[in-house]
Amino acid sequence: MTTLLIRGATPFWSGEPTADTTVCGQATDILIRDGLIAETGTLGDVRGVEVLDADGLLLLPGFVDLHAHLRQPGREDAETIASGSAAAAVGGFTAILAMANTTPPTDTAENAEYVLDEGRRVGLVDVQPIGAVTKGLAGQELAELALMARSRARVRVFSDDGHCVHDARVMRRALDYLRPFGGVISQHAQDGDLAGPGACAHEGEWSGRLGLPGWPTPRSRRSSPAMRSWRGIPDPGCTSPTSPPRRASRSSAGPSSGGSP
Amino acid sequence: MTRHLISSADLTRDDVEAILETAASMHDVQRREVKKVPTLRGRTIINFFFEDSTRTRSSFEIAGKWMSADTINLSAKGSSTSKGESLRDSVATINAMAVDALVIRHNQSGACRQVAGWVGASVINAGDGTHEHPTQALLDAYTMRANLGDLTGRHVVIVGDLAHSRVFRSNVLTLATLGARVTVVAPPTLMPAGIAAWSAADGFATSWDLDAVLADDPPDVLMMLRVQRERMSGGYFPTPREYTIGYGLTRPRLAALLAARPEALIMHPGPMNRGLEISAEAADSPNSVILDQVSAGVAVRMAVLYHLLVGEATSGGYAA
Ligand SMILES: [Zn+2]
Numbered sequence: 001m002t003t004l005l006i007r008g009a010t011p012f013w014s015g016e017p018t019a020d021t022t023v024c025g026q027a028t029d030i031l032i033r034d035g036l037i038a039e040t041g042t043l044g045d046v047r048g049v050e051v052l053d054a055d056g057l058l059l060l061p062g063f064v065d066l067h068a069h070l071r072q073p074g075r076e077d078a079e080t081i082a083s084g085s086a087a088a089a090v091g092g093f094t095a096i097l098a099m100a101n102t103t104p105p106t107d108t109a110e111n112a113e114y115v116l117d118e119g120r121r122v123g124l125v126d127v128q129p130i131g132a133v134t135k136g137l138a139g140q141e142l143a144e145l146a147l148m149a150r151s152r153a154r155v156r157v158f159s160d161d162g163h164c165v166h167d168a169r170v171m172r173r174a175l176d177y178l179r180p181f182g183g184v185i186s187q188h189a190q191d192g193d194l195a196g197p198g199a200c201a202h203e204g205e206w207s208g209r210l211g212l213p214g215w216p217t218p219r220s221r222r223s224s225p226a227m228r229s230w231r232g233i234p235d236p237g238c239t240s241p242t243s244p245p246r247r248a249s250r251s252s253a254g255p256s257s258g259g260s261p
Numbered sequence: 262m263t264r265h266l267i268s269s270a271d272l273t274r275d276d277v278e279a280i281l282e283t284a285a286s287m288h289d290v291q292r293r294e295v296k297k298v299p300t301l302r303g304r305t306i307i308n309f310f311f312e313d314s315t316r317t318r319s320s321f322e323i324a325g326k327w328m329s330a331d332t333i334n335l336s337a338k339g340s341s342t343s344k345g346e347s348l349r350d351s352v353a354t355i356n357a358m359a360v361d362a363l364v365i366r367h368n369q370s371g372a373c374r375q376v377a378g379w380v381g382a383s384v385i386n387a388g389d390g391t392h393e394h395p396t397q398a399l400l401d402a403y404t405m406r407a408n409l410g411d412l413t414g415r416h417v418v419i420v421g422d423l424a425h426s427r428v429f430r431s432n433v434l435t436l437a438t439l440g441a442r443v444t445v446v447a448p449p450t451l452m453p454a455g456i457a458a459w460s461a462a463d464g465f466a467t468s469w470d471l472d473a474v475l476a477d478d479p480p481d482v483l484m485m486l487r488v489q490r491e492r493m494s495g496g497y498f499p500t501p502r503e504y505t506i507g508y509g510l511t512r513p514r515l516a517a518l519l520a521a522r523p524e525a526l527i528m529h530p531g532p533m534n535r536g537l538e539i540s541a542e543a544a545d546s547p548n549s550v551i552l553d554q555v556s557a558g559v560a561v562r563m564a565v566l567y568h569l570l571v572g573e574a575t576s577g578g579y580a581a
């Protein structure tokens with residue numbers, strides 16, 4: 001493995017943020033050996049290493065994309081695991097979670113391992129498959145959630161993304177069922193019955209002015225089955241795709257500091 | 262003036278005034294025995310209609326012919342479009358023939374704007390989806406002005422399926438440009454999304470109650486929009502009867518209107534559903550200018566073609 005010396009980078013976070021720490025720490029040199037941070041501080045001449053001059057640059061942890069569409073298998077004309085990995089790497093993402101709405105969908109352990117293995121073969125970023133909640137994304141019967149969780153892919157995030165799990169009872173079963181292995185479900189919170197087949201814009205003043213059929217807004221969707229399925233079900237580890245990252249609210253430099261809890 | 266006419270918002274007050282003035286002289290041409298003027302000799306206009314329309318297409322066709330342009334009609338039916346050709350490819354094929362103007366009707370909102378980015382010709386929107394129909398708004402303004410003079414402060418009430426109406430969308434823009442006061446009336450299900458913010462920003466009024474509008478602020482112009490019968494199957498209103506009682510220009514409503522405003526104009530962009538949104542008494546009353554609208558349509562489209570294709574050469578003030 002190579003050794004890399006980053007000179008003069010400013011880490012975005014130096015350790016766990018506390019009341020005293022500022023968001024940005026002191027500029028520092030960072031020596032990375034065999035993929036791990038070996039030394040920090042002001043480092044003298046190190047011989048035989050690749051040096052990256054990061055003077056005036058921020059050093060950020062690798063980003064994780066919780067919602068990527070790699071389209072492979074089935075729609076390789078649109079995107080592949082290789083092309084999506086390359087795009088992620090260029091943008092600073094070191095891990096991407098691949099949504100399950102491929103053809104066939106990621107609704108079995110075998111399909112999940114295929115995505116995992118293909119991601120490893122490409123080798124640019126960590127590609128973690130998301131498993132389908134229901135068989136064939138059809139919203140009716142649970143997919144093999146536990147087998148996907150026990151597979152080499154160790155699936156922990158499940159979603160029928162692209163399709164809403166409309167049936168509140170199915171959603172409840174899924175949320176209950178995954179408690180033993182601690183997974184989470186990401187709902188595609190969109191109610192197709194509320195919009196016409198041509199819907200192509202957020203419903204509101206501009207869809208009205210432009211004469212475009214709109215998707216109703218969350219406010220007007222308050223009483224739909226999808227929203228009720230969200231609200232009516234207590235606890236078991238369901239996370240909303242929009243819940244804010246806990247640490248970001250501490251950031252004095254972040255765009256949405258002091259946001260919702 | 263703009264090179265294309267895609268939206269009524271493209272036209273300044275001066276543009277509208279110039280078009281309406283030219284339309285008046287074109288209207289005189291229409292009354293002659295020999296109706297041709299040589300203005301567009303050697304120019305080619307293509308009417309490309311992806312959606313059926315007898316009246317708008319023939320109006321554009323006559324307008325082009327009376328101005329001596331070579332006018333060709335294409336429809337989506339029986340064309341390469343029905344064989345699966347994309348809009349872009351269809352338009353590129355026509356563009357390669359070096360035409361001067363492309364009059365387009367399409368069932369998708371925004372199609373004309375998109376085509377305008379692909380071609381060298383002037384693009385004229387003859388109705389795009391549920392978005393706009395700017396020449397309709399111009400011919401409506403022409404008809405109103407011919408009867409009322411200056412529209413500043415005049416009250417125009419537009420009633421009907423606003424959500425799906427491109428006539429309403431273009432009219433509300435052109436009428437604002439000309440200083441008229443506008444109130445739009447529809448049941449909540451036929452109001453466009455976001456109309457509250459939109460009407461507040463653009464300065465027009467909205468109402469669910471036609472009788473209250475007629476009583477409180479009797480209009481100078483009452484424009485009834487066509488209600489597509491298929492809206493019923495979409496559940497926008499329960500029955501035609503209920504719609505007519507709530508929002509139709511029925512005989513009692515006509516009487517109430519004329520009692521308050523004897524000179525009020527009754528308009529309709531056609532084709533009418535007699536007995537649904539407008540009663541026969543209203544459609545055929547002396548206050549109805551519905552056929553004037555049709556007649557103005559040709560003159561206004563001649564004026565639009567003139568200003569887009571040769572206007573800058575003769576009137577100097579218009580940039581291409
Ligand atoms: Zn998605």
